[in-house]
Amino acid sequence: xxxxxxxxxxxxxxxxxxxxxxxxxxxxxxxxxxxxxxxxxxxxxxxxxxxxxxxxxxxxxxxxxxxxxxxxxxxxxxxxxxxxxxxxxxxxxxxxxxxxxxxxxxxxxxxxxxxxxxxxxxxxxxxxxxxxxxxxxxxxxxxxxxxxxxxxxxxxxxxxxxxxxxxxxxxxxxxxxxxxxxxxxxxxxxxxxxxxxxxxxxxxxxxxxxxxxxxxxxxxxxxxxxxxxxxxxxxxxxxxxxxxxxxxxxxxxxxxxxxxxxxxxxxxxxxxxxxxxxxxxxxxxxxxxxxxxxxxxxxxxxxxxxxx
Ligand code: NDP
Numbered sequence: 001x002x003x004x005x006x007x008x009x010x011x012x013x014x015x016x017x018x019x020x021x022x023x024x025x026x027x028x029x030x031x032x033x034x035x036x037x038x039x040x041x042x043x044x045x046x047x048x049x050x051x052x053x054x055x056x057x058x059x060x061x062x063x064x065x066x067x068x069x070x071x072x073x074x075x076x077x078x079x080x081x082x083x084x085x086x087x088x089x090x091x092x093x094x095x096x097x098x099x100x101x102x103x104x105x106x107x108x109x110x111x112x113x114x115x116x117x118x119x120x121x122x123x124x125x126x127x128x129x130x131x132x133x134x135x136x137x138x139x140x141x142x143x144x145x146x147x148x149x150x151x152x153x154x155x156x157x158x159x160x161x162x163x164x165x166x167x168x169x170x171x172x173x174x175x176x177x178x179x180x181x182x183x184x185x186x187x188x189x190x191x192x193x194x195x196x197x198x199x200x201x202x203x204x205x206x207x208x209x210x211x212x213x214x215x216x217x218x219x220x221x222x223x224x225x226x227x228x229x230x231x232x233x234x235x236x237x238x239x240x241x242x243x244x245x246x247x248x249x250x251x252x253x254x255x256x257x258x259x260x261x262x263x264x265x266x267x268x269x270x271x272x273x274x275x276x277x278x279x280x281x282x283x284x285x286x287x288x289x290x291x292x293x294x295x296x297x298x299x300x301x302x303x304x305x306x307x308x
Pocket of ligand 1: 021022023024025053054120158159174180181205206207208209210213242243257258259260261262265266268295297
């Protein structure tokens with residue numbers, strides 16, 4: 001049975017469903033075909049998801065668009081009922097590159113507007129990934145242009161640290177609605193989440209399963225899926241460990257972005273609204289924190305605006 005996630009209001013008055021399907025292919029296996037993204041998007045809409053997260057750099061916007069188009073054609077949903085997020089890549093940070101980059105994404109998605117457009121990283125690069133010296137305040141002017149043209153209903157950022165968020169808010173006339181960052185048990189990000197929330201900026205949580213799912217990294221800190229704290233909660237609420245981790249994020253006021261291309265797990269990852277964790281249970285999961293990231297961005301550590 002389809003389960004719908006509730007919506008919350010963003011600081012610009014638009015509303016956003018609090019669970020998004022992730023389509024980034026960082027966890028894809030070599031055997032996975034890109035076409036599975038189209039299928040996953042369709043299954044997700046069928047299961048009740050109304051929010052899909054993609055990005056220009058994932059190179060899957062066409063497949064996301066095809067999954068959406070099929071769902072609309074089959075009468076599962078209307079465009080207006082969907083909330084689609086995509087992101088501007090680092091090599092398109094000059095103000096006059098932003099609108100054309102979004103138009104290119106929209107063309108691939110087969111959409112005439114995006115619900116949420118994010119600056120993917122505060123770092124600017126040249127197309128060969130060498131550093132470029134473009135201030136994200138300039139990029140934000142391009143994002144504001146996109147919103148004024150009606151191409152993006154809401155605009156926000158991703159991977160910005162607290163200093164960068166403050167500087168952006170102090171120097172722009174449209175406040176970002178979202179900061180999309182990594183949050184999971186080994187990287188709980190409590191100070192950054194609190195900072196964003198204090199400014200009315202909602203937080204989307206990527207890589208929500210942390211190292212509970214295999215990332216092919218050796219020596220990553222616990223928890224794993226057999227961790228007693230997590231399995232006790234799963235038994236108590238008759239949910240999977242994955243569902244406990246997603247509920248943990250929701251109970252912190254975050255918007256998780258679980259990625260799955262498996263039909264059963266896609267359905268499971270939105271079946272989160274018949275239980276909630278106590279304050280103490282959320283605090284117990286916070287105890288795993290080691291400020292240890294799943295997504296390693298240290299190759300850019302010497303670039304201007306690296307988000308320490
Ligand atoms: P996730 O934490 O969503 O983990 C995905 C992995 O978990 C896959 O291997 C998936 O396998 C597995 N999985 C899914 N559901 C379950 C479940 N219920 N139980 C156990 N395992 C499960 O990681 P991602 O790093 O992919 O992040 C999610 C999304 O966030 C991305 O797809 C992307 O949209 C976004 N993102 C944004 C970034 C940014 O810089 N803004 C950076 C990274 C990600 P299977 O598919 O087989 O179910």
